[in-house]
Amino acid sequence: xxxxxxxxxxxxxxxxxxxxxxxxxxxxxxxxxxxxxxxxxxxxxxxxxxxxxxxxxxxxxxxxxxxxxxxxxxxxxxxxxxxxxxxxxxxxxxxxxxxxxxxxxxxxxxxxxxxxxxxxxxxxxxxxxxxxxxxxxxxxxxxxxxxxxxxxxxxxxxxxxxxxxxxxxxxxxxxxxxxxxxxxxxxxxxxxxxxxxxxxxxxxxxxxxxxxxxxxxxxxxxxxxxxxxxxxxxxxxxxxxxxxxxxxxxxxxxxxxxxxxxxxxxxxxxxxxxxxxxxxxxxxxxxxxxxxxxxxxxxxxxxxxxxxxxxxxxxxxxxxxxxxxxxxxxxxxxxxxxxxxxxxxxxxxxxxxxxxxxxxxxxxxxxxxxxxxxxxxxxxxxxxxxxxxxxxxxxxxxxxxxxxxxxxxxxxxxxxxxxxxxxxx
Amino acid sequence: xxxxxxxxxxxxxxxxxxxxxxxxxxxxxxxxxxxxxxxxxxxxxxxxxxxxxxxxxxxxxxxxxxxxxxxxxxxxxxxxxxxxxxxxxxxxxxxxxxxxxxxxxxxxxxxxxxxxxxxxxxxxxxxxxxxxxxxxxxxxxxxxxxxxxxxxxxxxxxxxxxxxxxxxxxxxx
Numbered sequence: 283x284x285x286x287x288x289x290x291x292x293x294x295x296x297x298x299x300x301x302x303x304x305x306x307x308x309x310x311x312x313x314x315x316x317x318x319x320x321x322x323x324x325x326x327x328x329x330x331x332x333x334x335x336x337x338x339x340x341x342x343x344x345x346x347x348x349x350x351x352x353x354x355x356x357x358x359x360x361x362x363x364x365x366x367x368x369x370x371x372x373x374x375x376x377x378x379x380x381x382x383x384x385x386x387x388x389x390x391x392x393x394x395x396x397x398x399x400x401x402x403x404x405x406x407x408x409x410x411x412x413x414x415x416x417x418x419x420x421x422x423x424x425x426x427x428x429x430x431x432x433x434x435x436x437x438x439x440x441x442x443x444x445x446x447x448x449x450x451x452x453x454x455x456x457x458x459x460x461x462x463x464x465x466x467x468x469x470x471x472x473x474x475x476x477x478x479x480x481x482x483x484x485x486x487x488x489x490x491x492x493x494x495x496x497x498x499x500x501x502x503x504x505x506x507x508x509x510x511x512x513x514x515x516x517x518x519x520x521x522x523x524x525x526x527x528x529x530x531x532x533x534x535x536x537x538x539x540x541x542x543x544x545x546x547x548x549x550x551x552x553x554x555x556x557x558x559x560x561x562x563x564x565x566x567x568x569x570x571x572x573x574x575x576x577x578x579x580x581x582x583x584x585x586x587x588x589x590x591x592x593x594x595x596x597x598x599x600x601x602x603x604x605x606x607x608x609x610x611x612x613x614x615x616x617x618x619x620x621x622x623x624x625x626x627x628x629x630x631x632x633x634x635x636x637x638x639x640x641x642x643x644x645x646x647x648x649x650x651x652x653x654x655x656x657x658x659x660x661x662x663x664x665x666x667x668x669x670x671x672x673x674x675x676x677x678x679x680x681x682x683x684x685x686x687x688x689x690x691x692x693x694x695x696x697x698x699x700x701x702x703x704x705x706x707x
Numbered sequence: 708x709x710x711x712x713x714x715x716x717x718x719x720x721x722x723x724x725x726x727x728x729x730x731x732x733x734x735x736x737x738x739x740x741x742x743x744x745x746x747x748x749x750x751x752x753x754x755x756x757x758x759x760x761x762x763x764x765x766x767x768x769x770x771x772x773x774x775x776x777x778x779x780x781x782x783x784x785x786x787x788x789x790x791x792x793x794x795x796x797x798x799x800x801x802x803x804x805x806x807x808x809x810x811x812x813x814x815x816x817x818x819x820x821x822x823x824x825x826x827x828x829x830x831x832x833x834x835x836x837x838x839x840x841x842x843x844x845x846x847x848x849x850x851x852x853x854x855x856x857x858x859x860x861x862x863x864x865x866x867x868x869x870x871x872x873x874x875x876x877x878x879x880x
Contacts, residue, residue, distance in 0.1 A: 286872045287840060293821040294841035296814050297742075298735035304748055307726045307755055413856045429858070473858075703855060 378667045379674070379687060380421035382454040385702035386412045392426060394454055397707070400698020403454035410444065414473065417706040419480035419544070419613070422450040424706060425462070427476055442466050443473055445485065447507065464505040465512050475502075479546035480613060483507060484566075486549055488540050502540065502551060502573060504566050515564060515573040543615040544668065550580070550611035550618060561609055561618050563639065580639040581609075581618050610663055612670030615639060619666045619673055634663060634688060636670045665707040674707060722759045729772055730755070733779050739837050740783040742826055750782035777852060784830055817875075824874040828867050831855075835863035 379397060387393050392412050394404035406426075414427035429443040445462040467473065467489050475488030485505045503514040540551045549564045553574075560582040562574075570576030609620035617636045635644050664685070665674040674696070676685045685699040699705070730751055737747030754775050814822060825833055831853070838849040839860070846864075850857040 286868050286875070289817065289821045289875075290825065290836060290840045290868070290871065293814065293818040293825070294739045294837060296818055297739050297822055298841065301731065301735045301738050301744055301747070304730050304734045304751070307723060307730070307752060411856065413858060429856075703859065 378672070380417070380665070380707045382421055382450060383664075383699075383705055383707045384415050384417065384424045384426075384448065385699070385706075386415060386704040387702060394450060394456070395698065396454060397696060400696070404450070404456040406448070406456060406459065413704060414476045415704050415706040416476045416478040416485070418478045418482035420482065421707070422452070422454075422457075423478070423482040424448040424450075425476065425478050425485055426459075427473060429473065462505070462507060463510045464507075465510065467503070468501065475540040475551070477540045477542055477549070479542045480544050481546045484542075484546055486540050486542065486566075488551065500573065502549065502564065504549070513566065513571075515571055515576060517573040541610040543611055544613040545615075548611070548615055550609070551577075552609055561611075561620075563611070563615075581620075581637045581642045610666050610670075611639070612636075612666055613668040614670075617645070617670035619663060619670045634673050634675060664705055718759065718762045722755055722762065725758070725771055725775070726755050729775060733775060736776065736837070736841070737779050737783055739825075739841055740780070740833065741786055742822070746786050750779055750786055753782055754778035773852070780834060780852070784834075787830060820875060821871060824871040825867075827874075828870060831859075832863045832867035832870070835860050836867045839864050 381397055382394055382403065383397055384392060384394050390407055390409070390411065392406040392408065392415070393402050394406070395402050408426075408428060410428040412426045413429045415424055416427075417424045424447075426446045426448055427443050428446065445464055447458075447460045447462050449457040449460075451457045462485070464485065467487065473487055473489055475486075477486045478484075479486070483506060485507060487503045487505070489501050489503070501514050501516040503512050505512045540549055542549055547565060547567045549566055550561055551564065552561055561580050562577040563580045564573070564577040568576065609618055611618050617638055619634050619636050637643065638645050663673060663675040666672065672687065672689045674685065674687055684695045685705075686693050686695040688694075733751045733754065734744065734747045737750045738744050741747055741750070757778055758771065758775060825836065828836065834853060835849060838844045838852055839846070844852065846857045846860050849860045853860065
């Protein structure tokens with residue numbers, strides 16, 4: 283990784299060094315109105331820098347932590363209606379899509395919105411910024427992760443994160459916000475993933491050392507909310523040759539990296555090391571404390587030692603990317619859904635694919651977006667249904683992106699899902 | 708001469724002075740972000756014109772360079788979004804190389820491969836990478852510039868490095 287950093291440094295500086303002079307600034311107007319200027323003649327069409335240039339630079343695909351909805355009402359888990367809706371069915375009728383989502387709008391504001399209308403139902407202000415959010419399967423129980431302080435434009439680490447349990451009423455308004463009494467995370471680590479179990483009883487927290495990518499410590503902890511009891515599974519990126527690079531993905535700041543099955547027992551997490559990139563399954567009810575030894579490798583996206591077994595080579599010339607950083611396990615535990623892209627000739631296809639946890643092979647395409655060219659790609663996955671056939675996510679190319687419900691080749695945009703730092707259904 | 712008119716020369720002079728001091732560096736930053744000097748110069752000029760336009764409201768601006776840099780980065784994002792639309796039409800006719808002829812001449816093959824890999828990153832990852840390794844910003848400073856959390860910078864940077872590493876590895880195999 284160090285070598286890559288050095289290459290990036292030398293390349294960007296060499297690229298910058300190709301600019302040796304710039305054209306002069308056009309003549310500035312003699313008497314502009316106070317808030318309006320008429321620029322001098324321009325040699326090229328203008329791209330007017332927005333007034334809020336110094337304000338938020340937040341990409342729609344910014345991402346966050348997600349949970350899946352299996353329940354139609356709070357409390358008792360029950361399976362969602364089986365199968366995907368038929369094409370042409372109104373997106374609003376998709377079975378199992380949660381009615382509300384929680385989005386971190388900015389450093390002090392978290393909002394609850396209606397999924398299908400984008401209407402804001404609740405506004406939650408906090409003194410310490412919320413940086414992560416995760417939801418249970420009932421669609422009305424969430425955990426907020428307060429971690430840092432932003433004062434006067436300065437982002438400051440304030441020590442231990444604080445977790446809050448947010449409960450919504452049946453109409454999506456705030457019912458309660460309660461601080462959770464969970465033990466401290468190890469010093470020197472940061473939360474990189476967060477997942478609330480479907481029944482809302484356990485919180486899984488993925489932490490890594492602040493020295494990433496050296497990753498001296500990687501740990502997944504589970505907290506029982508009612509009692510504060512916790513378990514942890516660790517691995518050392520330095521001494522464990524199986525995981526020298528640690529985890530990828532970030533449930534808090536990026537896309538989902540850990541997710542639960544419906545029984546609130548199995549946890550899926552992504553791993554990248556010198557051997558492979560893939561997803562592992564951890565039985566949190568079984569014994570053990572070794573994250574690697576006590577988990578099972580379910581899906582191998584890339585096999586560096588045996589390229590023939592990589593998913594990308596299963597159907598050449600396809601090229602798969604970012605599978606584990608945006609991967610989630612379906613509630614029934616049968617499948618892992620992850621973002622991918624393929625380039626064939628001058629056409630790029632991106633979307634989400636479902637892989638069997640039993641065979642490790644792709645068996646279903648959840649969402650597809652086709653476009654010409656090989657543009658940069660960003661994919662984020664926020665929610666999958668119980669069988670992993672319907673998802674909420676976004677696929678974007680350099681800043682273009684919409685969050686929507688994906689079902690096969692049907693993409694239904696959701697209104698008003700913009701400008702968030704973290705989001706959860 | 709009224710007070711408003713009296714402000715004009717100082718405003719103009721100040722913005723011009725800032726341009727002379729920082730335009731080259733900002734154009735270089737924009738070139739790293741967009742890969743195209745023409746676009747980069749447009750973006751930087753727009754940033755300075757925006758500063759000039761809002762001068763009245765920015766008289767207490769403590770760090771004009773930080774403001775300009777944020778404005779340039781925002782302009783880069785807008786430009787890349789527009790280019791993405793245009794590329795879909797242009798690429799039906801021909802592949803348009805993003806690096807200039809000069810860049811291709813001055814960069815080693817490995818650096819050209821890295822430049823292509825950077826160009827293919829999602830915007831936020833590219834921005835985080837450039838702030839961290841081109842401008843040598845700390846995670847906290849990059850977070851402030853991007854108006855995101857420090858963890859988001861870390862996440863975007865690590866993803867970007869991993870993606871570039873994979874691209875280079877593929878290029879070798």
